Amino acid sequence: QVQLMESGGGSVQAGGSLKLSCTMSGFRFFSRSCLGWFRQAPGKGREEVATIDDDGSTTYTDAVKGRFTIVRDNAKITLYLQMTNLDPEDTAMYYCAAPQIGLHCPTPGSNNYWGQGTQVTVSS
Numbered sequence: 001q002v003q004l005m006e007s008g009g010g011s012v013q014a015g016g017s018l019k020l021s022c023t024m025s026g027f028r029f030f031s032r033s034c035l036g037w038f039r040q041a042p043g044k045g046r047e048e049v050a051t052i053d054d055d056g057s058t059t060y061t062d063a064v065k066g067r068f069t070i071v072r073d074n075a076k077i078t079l080y081l082q083m084t085n086l087d088p089e090d091t092a093m094y095y096c097a098a099p100q101i102g103l104h105c106p107t108p109g110s111n112n113y114w115g116q117g118t119q120v121t122v123s124s
Contacts, residue, residue, distance in 0.1 A: 002026040002113050004096050009118030012086055016122070020081040022096030022115055030098070031074040034105035037081045039092035039120075046095070050081065051105040059105075063089070086122045093117040 004027075008020040020037070024030055036051040050060045050070035058070055069082040079096050097106040098113045106112040 002098075004098065004113055004115035006094065006096055006115040006118040009094060009120045011121040011123065014087055014122055014124050016086050017082070017084045018086065018120060020083070020094055020096075020118060020120075022079040022081075024077050024079065024096070024098055024113070027077065027098055027113065029103060030077045033098055033103045035072060035079050036097045036106045037070060037079070038095045038097055038106075038108060039090075040095070040117075041092040044092075046108045048108060049094070052079070053105065054103065083120070086120075088122045088124050090120060091122050093119050 003025045004022055006022045032054050034051055034053045037049040038046050039049050040046040049064055050068055052058045052070045052072050067085045071080040095117045096115045099106050100111045100113055
């Protein structure tokens with residue numbers, strides 16, 4: 001059984017930092033799969049934040065480029081999202097995701113394993 005568990009969310013002031021973690025127990029293809037972080041703000045759809053492929057190549061949505069870093073640790077089957085210089089616009093529930101079918105990068109509409117989410121709140 002695959003279980004994704006996020007942690008590390010919280011409340012910070014603008015300009016602060018947080019590091020999110022996502023452990024993917026039972027996911028046998030962790031080291032070979034593209035993985036991702038997503039977020040959903042109240043009243044908005046789920047959006048992709050960052051992805052990291054099995055070769056370490058990364059993508060970021062424009063809003064977080066230069067501030068967020070996605071990292072994977074294959075030995076610990078854990079995905080991380082280091083967030084710096086946080087802005088109130090970053091306030092959202094953050095989710096990690098892995099593909100259920102194949103190894104391609106997850107997208108908001110694709111068939112993924114999802115964590116339960118961790119809340120990030122940034123105050124001005």
